[in-house]
Amino acid sequence: MTNDFQQRRFAAYRSAGRLLSGTRPQSLREGLAALADGPDPGYDLDQRPDVYGDGVVRALEERVAALLGLPDAAFFPTGTMAQQVALRYWADRTGSRVVAMHPLAHPEVHERRALTRLTGLHTVWPTAEPRLPTPDELRSCEEHFGTVALELPLRDAGFVLPTWSELTATVGAARELGARVHLDGARLWESTPHLGHSLPEICALADSVYVSCYKTLGGLSGALLAGDGAFVREARVWRHRYGGQIFRQWPAALSALAGLERELPLLEGYVTHAREIAAALATIPGARVNPSPPHTHQFQLWLPYGADALAEAGLRLAEEQGLALFGHWAPSAVPGRSMTEVTVAGPATEWSGDEVVEAVTALLALLKP
Structure with a gap:
């Protein structure tokens, strides 16, 4: 992954209206402010x-x-x-x-x-x-x-x-x-x-x-x-x-x-919501969730597309529609299939299962010519 791509993703995910996996990235100034005012x-x-x-x-x-x-x-x-x-x-x-x-x-x-x-x-x-x-x-x-x-x-x-x-x-x-x-x-x-x-x-x-x-x-x-x-x-x-x-x-x-x-008092709620998010993702055609249901608030999502294509589509979705869904995509030993790790934390609790399906459908639409 190039520095240019990382910088694009940092900017897009930082300013996105909604974030699904993980936490919103912060600039150095924002990190200092969070430490002081958190x-x-x-x-x-x-x-x-x-x-x-x-x-x-x-x-x-x-x-x-x-x-x-x-x-x-x-x-x-x-x-x-x-x-x-x-x-x-x-x-x-x-x-x-x-x-x-x-x-x-x-x-x-x-x-x-x-x-x-x-x-x-x-x-x-x-x-x-x-x-x-x-x-x-x-x-x-x-x-x-x-x-x-x-x-x-x-x-x-x-x-x-x-x-x-x-x-x-x-x-x-x-x-x-x-x-x-x-x-x-x-x-x-x-x-x-x-x-x-x-x-x-x-x-x-x-x-x-x-x-x-x-x-x-x-x-x-x-x-x-x-x-x-x-x-x-x-x-x-x-x-x-x-x-x-x-x-x-x-x-x-x-x-x-x-x-x-x-975070510690919220973790049980994250784990519970991760099961709802994972169940929704499992309905996407060709998707695989591992484990199902998740054991913690983190799990793997596999999709039948190339890692580079999914990464670029995800970046476009964040830039163009303000929806930041997943982080890094890794290719698997099976050609054309890739995996990302999903972390259900505070931002993900604002998503319903139906909203997740709708957003991932929009992501996959960007893969098509």
Whole structure:
């Protein structure tokens, strides 16, 4: 995607009358204004700025630890760094450099093999099916592992979640095998409706948990690792060694606190509305929604057209009719079929199913000569 196309899309989506997937893009000036005038982050803004992780950063850590029902948490600039620290900690404790995870997990797909190149850890895949491994798959895994990393939800499989009984059975099998359990919970916040249990109940299954500050919550950046006191103390040591002990991080911390205030209470409603939006999209000829119904407020939409054609048609629809529907389109292994990820957040709650069908019909009309 060229810079010119990205700039066109930024301008069109920013000024569109209606937006379906995700949140409206902001200019730098608008982002600064939102940080200053947004929801009350629950922190005294007359306090001094943070210095190397104290102040507002520490307040965020304590707030997230309490929400997850865990003793402590440490703020990291990125989830990539946070998860490397967590997994190397458990490797040192178990004596095994092997981590069981899914081949579609974030460290395998989106981190340039950082886990192996920087930490010397290795991965084994108990299953390649688009779901979490079953207890039998863990027990019959071809290689011994010391840690199991479970991504909840598994984003690249379609933001899919197990049932609560499946999750507890998988965790139980890991324990039976003597393994530690780490939750890649970048999007854990929106997983409670499908699992039917609270954040503390979910996190109690694991030895450590990672959550994102910007996915779902809409913060500027950052992540947190949570666990017991010994785990978090050493995580902070490795954060410093990895270069994550940043002088000041108050904008990221404040935006995350604001996201906890603003977005967290709305997530169950987003998940409910995502099912209505997905059901409407599934009626479009040739469309496929995955999973159906969605497990969270995010899901995949597949259409039988080329990615470039869909991207250009979507941009024209936003520019000419003020309707901004979807973000990035990715081509599939099947020629002529493409996928986009749909995020049902605040803007999408203003759409009915019938309005979605009408807008997508207008999008597809722009594909025709």
